[in-house]
Amino acid sequence: MKIALxxxxxxxxxxxxxxxxxxxxxxxxxxxxxxxxxxxNIWPNEVIAEVRRRGIATLAGNHDLRTNEYAYELVAPDNRAFLSTLPAHIKLEYRLHDQNITIVMAHGSTRSINEYVLEELDENYILEMMREAKADVLCVGHSHKPYHRVLRDADKVKHVINIGSVGKPKDGNPHGCYVLLSIDEDCGLSDPQAVHVEFRRVPYDVEKAMQAIFDSPLPDELASRLLNAN
Known part of the structure; x- marks a missing residue:
């Protein structure tokens, strides 16, 4: 099984x-x-339209729910209605050898859309959150800083994955980032090789994206952040 996040x-x-x-x-x-x-940036309708056209299952992010910003004012009424329907979490269950593996997706964390699940976050705190959510694999965004962290919880191996950012990386690499997640059905939950994570980096026309910011009411500093990825 192979999915993109x-x-x-x-x-x-x-x-x-x-x-x-x-x-x-x-x-x-x-x-x-x-x-x-x-x-x-200035293209919310183009992005939303393609997500809707492809029928991509999508969570609500914190920016998707901010109704008092210039960026939200650019969103067409039908796309605003679409954003208002997005869920907070997605949960998937797959059969893994003789057990089930549960993948939980959240924007910030399973507890808050605005919480940052950073790589250095206390291990016990993360495990408690994952037990609460009944998650073997926790996939998040929000911080724009990709990582894959493997934790042990009794006889199970758990995975925390931040999938980075397509449009505004903050890890020093300006190329867009996404994840290919593969599950090996022949492995058990105690095997760290059951879950394989590939981070894909994609170059794009950063100058075009920067110029769009300069030509808009958005702060110019957002353009430099695209180039510097911070």
């Missing part, structure tokens, strides 16, 4: 187009978006 496009259509071109070369079982389709 992406997040935090933030209305960056040039980055989104490059991501989709890369995505379409893969043979996938499913694609999921972990939120923040809008914010920080």
């Amino acid at each position: 992406f997040s935090d496009v933030h209305a960056n259509h040039p980055a989104f187009e490059a991501f989709l071109s890369d995505l379409d070369r893969e043979k996938l079982d499913a694609v999921y978006c972990l939120g923040d389709l809008i914010g920080y």
